[in-house]
Amino acid sequence: MSVESFPKFTPPAAKLWADIPAQTRKQLLSNVWCGRCKHSVTIKNFSGVVRANDLLLVGQCSECQSDVARMIESS
Ligand SMILES: [Zn+2]
Structure with missing residues (x-):
């Protein structure tokens, strides 16, 4: 998946x-x-969604396919 595409x-x-x-x-x-x-x-x-001004990425682990999420705080 390209990081340039975020449909x-x-x-x-x-x-x-x-x-x-x-x-x-x-x-x-x-x-x-x-x-x-x-x-x-x-x-x-x-x-990707925005929660309380922070970017939240929700997806799957590429190894075990379980749900993972990553919060990216806006600086
Ligand atoms: Zn995993």
Whole structure:
């Protein structure tokens, strides 16, 4: 999945995501904690929403397919 495409993002979430440098986005996507795997994994099939001004990515662990989420605080 390309980090440049985010079809499942809400418009506000897509705007926040677009403001993050591409390199940082890659790091965020490949550094999501999975509670089942007990280590950092790559998130896949993710969507994005804005919660309390923070960007929340919700998707699946690329290794065990369980649900994972990553909150990205706006600075
Ligand atoms: Zn996992």
